[in-house]
Amino acid sequence: MVDKNTLRAAFSERLHEALNDAGVRSRGRGVDIHRQLKALGVEKTTQAISKWLNGEAIAEADSMSALCSWLKVRREWLEYGVLPKKQTGESNVHKIAVGDGSNVREINQRFGKVPLISWVQAGAWCEAISNFEAYDADSWLSCPVPISNHGYALKVLGDSMTNPGPGRSYPTGCIIFVDPEAETRTGDRVIARVPRTNEATFKVLVEDAGRQFLRPINPQYPIIDITEETHICGKVVGSFIPE
Structure with a gap:
């Protein structure tokens, strides 16, 4: 805490x-x-x-x-304390196009408050995205990047995403922002619900020989196979470490 x-x-x-x-x-x-x-x-x-x-x-x-x-x-x-400090004059609401050109849709993105939820709640979020405005959370955090209306925040637990060497790291206590509407690709940091558990997990989405896996940044933890029962709940679009 x-x-x-x-x-x-x-x-x-x-x-x-x-x-x-x-x-x-x-x-x-x-x-x-x-x-x-x-x-x-x-x-x-x-x-x-x-x-x-x-x-x-x-x-x-x-x-x-x-x-x-x-x-x-x-x-x-x-x-x-998330840099930069000064305002840039950018709009608080962004629209991005999603699709291949033949079936394009727009997702409203905003710099705004998102609920800080538990990992159990994040697993349930995969089943049915709750209404952003009506969600009742104890804490709401300002997201430092554009995020869809159904975005949420999680506090990292454990050290499976802590990098023991150089490179991006997400230590315990780090706050991550998750967009369930963002498209995910190999190499993205994602939240996924694995089979036989109600909780979500935070890993890197990787692919090898046509198969997909969930890989921790910390090599001391095992790689998780992605099966038909695995559900990708969203893409991690931002993070910060509280001072």
């Missing part, structure tokens, strides 16, 4: 950094923030704002959006 106090302190540090970049005075920052948020239609008490500045709390969704708009920083950076 990521310590909440550590997350709050890291958010406070980034908030102060953004305020410094914007030339906001050091003394009386709480008053300045209160004034700016109010101008943007967000009402917060000075006590609540003081907690953000002192590392005792993290701003809620409405306040986070207003702060980013005012300070010209990306929400993914302010909330989670």
